[in-house]
Structures are given as structure tokens and as C-alpha cells.
Amino acid sequence: xxxxxxxxxxxxxxxxxxxxxxxxxxxxxxxxxxxxxxxxxxxxxxxxxxxxxxxxxxxxxxxxxxxxxxxxxxxxxxxxxxxxxxxxxxxxxxxxxxxxxxxxxxxxxxxxxxxxxxxxxxxxxxxxxxxxxxxxxxxxxxxxxxxxxxxxxxxxxxxxxxxxxxxxxxxxxxxxxxxxxxxxxxxxxxxxxxxxxxxxxxxxxxxxxxxxxxxxxxxxxxxxxxxxxxxxxxxxxxxxxxxxxxxxxxxxxxxxxxxxxxxxxxxxxxxxxxxxxxxxxxxxxxxxxxxxxxxxxxxxxxxxxxxxx
Amino acid sequence: xxxxxxxxxxxxxxxxxxxxxxxxxxxxxxxxxxxxxxxxxxxxxxxxxxxxxxxxxxxxxxxxxxxxxxxxxxxxxxxxxxxxxxxxxxxxxxxxxxxxxxxxxxxxxxxxxxxxxxxxxxxxxxxxxxxxxxxxxxxxxxxxxxxxxxxxxxxxxxxxxxxxxxxxxxxxxxxxxxxxxxxxxxxxxxxxxxxxxxxxxxxxxxxxxxxxxxxxxxxxxxxxxxxxxxxxxxxxxxxxxxxxxxxxxxxxxxxxxxxxxxxxxxxxxxxxxxxxxxxxxxxxxxxxxxxxxxxxxxxxxxxxxxxxxxxxxxxxxxxxxxxxxxx
Numbered sequence: 001x002x003x004x005x006x007x008x009x010x011x012x013x014x015x016x017x018x019x020x021x022x023x024x025x026x027x028x029x030x031x032x033x034x035x036x037x038x039x040x041x042x043x044x045x046x047x048x049x050x051x052x053x054x055x056x057x058x059x060x061x062x063x064x065x066x067x068x069x070x071x072x073x074x075x076x077x078x079x080x081x082x083x084x085x086x087x088x089x090x091x092x093x094x095x096x097x098x099x100x101x102x103x104x105x106x107x108x109x110x111x112x113x114x115x116x117x118x119x120x121x122x123x124x125x126x127x128x129x130x131x132x133x134x135x136x137x138x139x140x141x142x143x144x145x146x147x148x149x150x151x152x153x154x155x156x157x158x159x160x161x162x163x164x165x166x167x168x169x170x171x172x173x174x175x176x177x178x179x180x181x182x183x184x185x186x187x188x189x190x191x192x193x194x195x196x197x198x199x200x201x202x203x204x205x206x207x208x209x210x211x212x213x214x215x216x217x218x219x220x221x222x223x224x225x226x227x228x229x230x231x232x233x234x235x236x237x238x239x240x241x242x243x244x245x246x247x248x249x250x251x252x253x254x255x256x257x258x259x260x261x262x263x264x265x266x267x268x269x270x271x272x273x274x275x276x277x278x279x280x281x282x283x284x285x286x287x288x289x290x291x292x293x294x295x296x297x298x299x300x301x302x303x304x305x306x307x308x309x
Numbered sequence: 310x311x312x313x314x315x316x317x318x319x320x321x322x323x324x325x326x327x328x329x330x331x332x333x334x335x336x337x338x339x340x341x342x343x344x345x346x347x348x349x350x351x352x353x354x355x356x357x358x359x360x361x362x363x364x365x366x367x368x369x370x371x372x373x374x375x376x377x378x379x380x381x382x383x384x385x386x387x388x389x390x391x392x393x394x395x396x397x398x399x400x401x402x403x404x405x406x407x408x409x410x411x412x413x414x415x416x417x418x419x420x421x422x423x424x425x426x427x428x429x430x431x432x433x434x435x436x437x438x439x440x441x442x443x444x445x446x447x448x449x450x451x452x453x454x455x456x457x458x459x460x461x462x463x464x465x466x467x468x469x470x471x472x473x474x475x476x477x478x479x480x481x482x483x484x485x486x487x488x489x490x491x492x493x494x495x496x497x498x499x500x501x502x503x504x505x506x507x508x509x510x511x512x513x514x515x516x517x518x519x520x521x522x523x524x525x526x527x528x529x530x531x532x533x534x535x536x537x538x539x540x541x542x543x544x545x546x547x548x549x550x551x552x553x554x555x556x557x558x559x560x561x562x563x564x565x566x567x568x569x570x571x572x573x574x575x576x577x578x579x580x581x582x583x584x585x586x587x588x589x590x591x592x593x594x595x596x597x598x599x600x601x602x603x604x605x606x607x608x609x610x611x612x613x614x615x616x617x618x619x620x621x622x623x624x625x626x627x628x629x630x631x632x633x634x635x636x
Contacts, residue, residue, distance in 0.1 A: 149324060149328075149331075151562070151565070152324055152328070152565060152610045152611050152614065153603070153607050153610070154566075154568040154569045154572075154603075154606045154607065155565055155569050156569030156570075156573070157569055157584075157587060157603055158603060160572075160587065160599075161599055161603050164596075164599065165335060237451075237452065241454055244454045244457075245455075245456065245573055248456050248573065249572075249573070249576060249588055249591070250591070250592070251591070263456065263457060267460070267577075270460055270464060271463075271464065271467055271468055277457070278461070278464075281453075281454065281460070281461070284457065285449075285453050285454070285457070288452040288453075289448065289449070292452055293448070
């Protein structure tokens, strides 16, 4: 439908018709409103998620300074249980390394990789989704075919192939996760752009002669933010699971400690030393859980009608 | 209807072709000369041998010719040879395909059946403790790394309860006859399938709960109640059919994720499927096997998506009718 209307509006703009509403204002901007924030803070689960995440980030950032055992150093007899030793409160792994130090130190890798991967997912997904949704037509079909193609590749397997073909490092791992995880974001962005692009304020921006680039960036995008913020939060959780899975399979950066890697390395001994796999796993679990809780809380706060669904 | 099915199949074939091209691309962008990789392990810096390998594998021909011949070979079922086993990749994959299909199929059936049941039960009483419990479980299930869930179950079942086997898919001696064979595999299947199914159980229960809540508010459900139908009949006969549609969609979309999960679960339980094969191939640097698994798994996802779309039209006659009126 839009082509005819758009042409009509272009003509109107050429004739110097001034639109009523201001262009570029873009309805309610991307900054979460006071009401959204109030709803979010009232949600106990979401607040618990924030507290959990702050705790984990604090542990990761400040932990190594307070508790200075090196996670890669051998500190005691291998496979000692938790509570038996002063120098390794959560026990030691199969080489005698401190499990607690690993849990504290492993967070850096997981969170960094997840953040880099999520950033990449957002850049790819939002660009493709925005172009497809805004321009429509053949570009939309072509980009959506491309997205479909990435959706049929089993994500972890594809990421594994990418990391295995190149050398595992923080960069290649983030890159691989980014490459496999963006289609969901592209679809959400496209749907939002499709919904928004013919609304009045976008049309008026177009009518005063704003360029497509400006409309995409300043008018449509800020209004598409709420679902994207929710997905970005959930993507962080997914990225952490991906990183953990790859590291568990031995495709982690060999120069760093990570939770998934600890579980993978201790896989042969988990029946004799449950603590060496249980604690790193709990760390992954709580990190992902915190992102899920925050994501759900944001979702409910942006869309109070959908609460509990 | 027929035309739309044909179009859908054509689309699936296009995707398969695209996956082949990707595989070819991956072989070619890999750092290092494939010929050196092939020769490499046997320790030859011998230029004559390298030249021979290049001619033998057609690496001296133009890229486009190589691509066409690659697609042609793959289309006839030739995925190359495994350097490690010195066997055709196709035969290796054929051997490992069945255990993966069995594992994924069981996990999926369990997750869909149990998830829908939980979802429906909790949607009928959205404020009950059971309902809140299911919401919490869904979150927990989603947040646990699947390989860790598997390890935790193994610890529980191997050292605490000692009920079920935790490794492989066969005992060394499982007795004579088909029945003993089937029972033995089934026993080994319980834990891996449960591990893989739990995440999806969580997601499907959440999804079917949401869609059931929505359907139960719709006009036709009110009509059904108003004309005096029993609650059971309203929920399980009238509402359920509409409520499962989103679940069916998601099964197709998530099939790739399910296979990814199977990869980790197979590694934990030493289940002799495709995932385990992919994992071992990485350790052995057996790239042709790894890429073969990627190709076959992607084809499985494409086929699963196709089947879901067709299943759709059976569950939801409106889709059929809409298309008929369009054509």
C-alpha cells in the first residue's frame, strides 16, 4: 500500500505543505518512561535479577582483588572436597587448582564474550531487520531469504565449525556466536519497522523531507527500542550459554579460565569430584537466570497487558 | 494448496543448495592449503606429493568448477572421505544419524506432550501454586546449560540412586533377541532424552500456557461454555486445537537449537550420534566429517521446518482455506 501514499506525500512535501506534527520527534522516545521504570521496580523477580547480576559483576570485577588465588595455579592436592582446605574453600579440581578462584575468574571471559557477541548480534540483526522492514519490496525478500538461511543452520554446530576452522580466541568465539544468533533480532526489528513506518509521525517526517537514513535512525529506531532492549537482555543469556557450550566442548580460548571450560576439563572426574563441575555450572545458571529475569521484567514493564503470559 | 506445497518444497531445495555453497565456502576460507592439511599429518613437505594431491582432489581447477563439482558430488550423496577413518563421510554419518534421530525424537515427543499438558493445566488455574511453580521451572529450565543439567542428572543417578545407565547406548552384553536389544537402548535413552527434553518442556509449557490463556478468553470458547458443554470438552477439544498452533510453529523454528542441544548431550552421555561425531572430528581435525555433519544437520532442520509447515495446514484449516481463496 505504501508506495502510492509515499509518492503522494513526497509530492505534498515538494509543494511545500507543512505537516502538523514535528518531524524527528518520534512519539515517545527510546528512554524508558517513568511508568515503565516504576512497573519494573515493583516486579520482585526482575529486581532479584538485577541484584543477582550486580552481585555476579561485582564478584567478577572485584573478586580477583579480594581473593587472589590464581585460577590457573595448582594450590593443593587434586580432588580435595569443599571445606576441607583453607586455601581452596570450594575444593580443588583434577590438577589441584582452586575451584573458587576459577568460579571468580571465569566470569570475566563469559561476560566479555557474551557482551561482545550480543553487540555483534544487535549490529547485524538491527541493520538487516531495519533495511528489510523499512524499504520492503525486493530488498525485504532478499534479506529475509538470507535470514531464513541462517535460521536453518544448527546454531551451536555452526559456531563450533567456525571456531574450529579458525583458532579459538575471545574474538573468534564472539564472532561465531554473533554470526549464528542474529536472525531473531532481525525478525523483531523488521516487524517493528513494518508496524511503525506508515504511522503518522513517520509520514510527517518524510513529508518535511527528512532523508531515509535520518528517518530510520532518528524517527523509527527509537520507537522500535523497547522490544529490542528486551531481546538484547535475553541474547546476553543465550550468548553466555553458547560460550559455555563451546568452552565445554574444548573450543574456548585456551589462555583464559571460563566456567564452561572448567566443566569440560573436569568432565572425566565429576563422579569423584562433583564440586569441580557443580560450582562453575551454578555460576553459569545464575548469570543466565539474572538476564532472563531482567528481560522478563522489562517485557512486562513495557507491555503491562501481557503480564504473566 | 498443491501449488503452495510445491512452492514450499522448492524453497526448501533452495535452502539446501545454499547450505551446500556455504559448506564449500567454509572449506575454502579455512586458513591453510587443503592439500597441505591432507598431506600434513603424514609429515610430507614433498612438493610432488602436494601436486599429486591437488590434481587428485581437483584443487588446481577454477573455484566455480570446483563448486559445481562439489554440489554435484554432494547431490549424489558423496561427502568426501574422512582422513581419520579412511572411510566415506556418508557411511559414517549414516551410521550415526539414527541414534541422533532417536534421541531428538524422544526428547521432542516428551517435551511437547508434557509441556502442553503442564501448560493447559496451569492456564486453567493461572493463580494456583502449580501455575507459579511451572513459571519458575520454565525460567530455571531455560537458564541451565544443558550439558551441566546432564552431568547433574548423571551424578544423581550414578552415585546417589544407581538406577539407570549413564554412558553409551548399549551394554556390552544385553542378552539375545530384539526385545532385549530394544529394552537396552531404551534404558540408555532415558537420561539423555530427559536432559534434552527438560529445556524444551520448560519452554513449551510456558508457550502453551500463554496461548491457552488467550484462547480461553476468545468468543468461541465463551459460546461453547454458554451452550452448556462440559469444561473438559471445551478445554481439550475446542480450545486445545487452537492453543497448540504456536507450539507447532516453535517446534519447527527450534529444531536447529534442539540439534545443537543434542550435540552437547551426546558428548556428556557418550551417545554415539552425529553430535558426538562432530565433537570427535574437531579433536581429530577431521574437517570433512565436521562439515558433513553440518550439512546433514542443516538438511534435517530444513526438512523439519517443511514438515511443520505441512502439519500446520492439517491442524489449522484456516490456513488451507486462505490459500485456496488466494490461488
